[in-house]
Amino acid sequence: MTGTLTIAGLGPGSEAMVTPEVSQALAEATDVIGYIPYVARVAERPGLTLHPSDNRVELDRALLALDLAAKGAQVVVVSSGDPGVFAMASAVFEALEANPEYTDTDIRVLPGITAMLAAAAAAGAPLGHDFCAINLSDNLKPWEMIENRLRMAARGDFAMAFYNPRSKSRPEGFEKTLSILREECEGTRLITFARAVSTPDQAIHTVTLSEATPDMADMRTVVIVGNSATRRVGRYVYTPRSAS
Amino acid sequence: MTGTLTIAGLGPGSEAMVTPEVSQALAEATDVIGYIPYVARVAERPGLTLHPSDNRVELDRALLALDLAAKGAQVVVVSSGDPGVFAMASAVFEALEANPEYTDTDIRVLPGITAMLAAAAAAGAPLGHDFCAINLSDNLKPWEMIENRLRMAARGDFAMAFYNPRSKSRPEGFEKTLSILREECEGTRLITFARAVSTPDQAIHTVTLSEATPDMADMRTVVIVGNSATRRVGRYVYTPRSAS
Incomplete structure (x- = not known):
């Protein structure tokens, strides 16, 4: 199966503000990557591996996401709010630019309600x-x-x-x-x-x-x-x- | 029943970007008010009255919403995107300021994915x-x-x-x-x-x-x-x- 990388916004905190497309992406994920408190918002289930990481390691997190997607995983990188506003989307594209071997990765950004x-x-x-x-x-x-x-x-x-x-x-x-x-x-x-x-x-x-x-x-x-x-x-x- | 006025953002177009709290508000509404193409996104059902109106009549629309809420209706004013970004929320508060008899209206703003x-x-x-x-x-x-x-x-x-x-x-x-x-x-x-x-x-x-x-x-x-x-x-x- 071809791997994919989805960068998804969880909104500011309330589950009632999580968009259906983000919920769907999480339901289909094999791997969820993000800052500890954001990954903690994702329910555990069989077939899903959670990869929580500490603050200020955004590029490591982005590289892990690109690498898992290259190996065929359905990866979701979660951000609070909107991933394109002071969050993980730019970090993933920075990592992509620095690591051209991942250029063909299928990347999607799903917006969220920003704070x-x-x-x-x-x-x-x-x-x-x-x-x-x-x-x-x-x-x-x-x-x-x-x-x-x-x-x-x-x-x-x-x-x-x-x-x-x-x-x-x-x-x-x-x-x-x-x-x-x-x-x-x-x-x-x-x-x-x-x-x-x-x-x-x-x-x-x-x-x-x-x-x-x-x-x-x-x-x-x-x-x-x-x-x-x-x-x-x-x-x-x-x-x-x-x-x- | 006490009337309420909810100003809700429908997001930019895709139903997969409508938040659950906005869907919930629409499901409970008795009256939906907004610009014609946005009201057209709301499904008709018994007990719901749709009030589509033309562009550039934002203050008339806001006054209708305040008036219906004062009479006990569950009113939802719909905007495309986010209602607080170049959309209906400011128009409703302008109408509220100009018509102090509606000061006690129970108003909620529900954010949406802005364009x-x-x-x-x-x-x-x-x-x-x-x-x-x-x-x-x-x-x-x-x-x-x-x-x-x-x-x-x-x-x-x-x-x-x-x-x-x-x-x-x-x-x-x-x-x-x-x-x-x-x-x-x-x-x-x-x-x-x-x-x-x-x-x-x-x-x-x-x-x-x-x-x-x-x-x-x-x-x-x-x-x-x-x-x-x-x-x-x-x-x-x-x-x-x-x-x-």
């Missing part, structure tokens, strides 16, 4: 106008690039969604982000902290930029910064479709 | 690094705002996804967009035109900025512009996770 869109839905519609998605981790890019993107996004009056705002190894990054936003935006700008979206631990909390503090975010939080027109209505936060 | 992420998955992973989503329609915002956002996005070296790139009433907008991109980016920059993603008509086509022409996009197309590091590997287009 910022589940967070926006839980808050109302803060991303209802033009917006940017920015990964605040500086593991793979220089901080200067992040700073420039924050300033350009603010000067374009984009709403913004931040992934990986804060970790134990980078406690200062989100504090610097808030400082830059305070230079570029008015203090009444609305910021939504969405933690553990779509799970039983979900917590959604909206404050102004003046009120925001670095400890409001952790690695399970997606942060959404409104544009200059973002406002509250009742318990919701939304960005109107028009400019003001 | 740019389905398009990115079909192409590979061109949005695998920081990116912007920009609606190129100038129905609700001045062209100068769009131009500024394009320039800021380019100067931040964001990848970009364009919704509504071109319509019969705005044939020149996408031509102007390509001109701005040519001023800001190198000619080898990769651009993916993704038409009718996830439907039987799907067509994915990647060219360089130098090769791109306005007629490559229509209203069923999502356009994805890579960042300066976006590249091809085999038949895929992807943006690496690192900066270069």
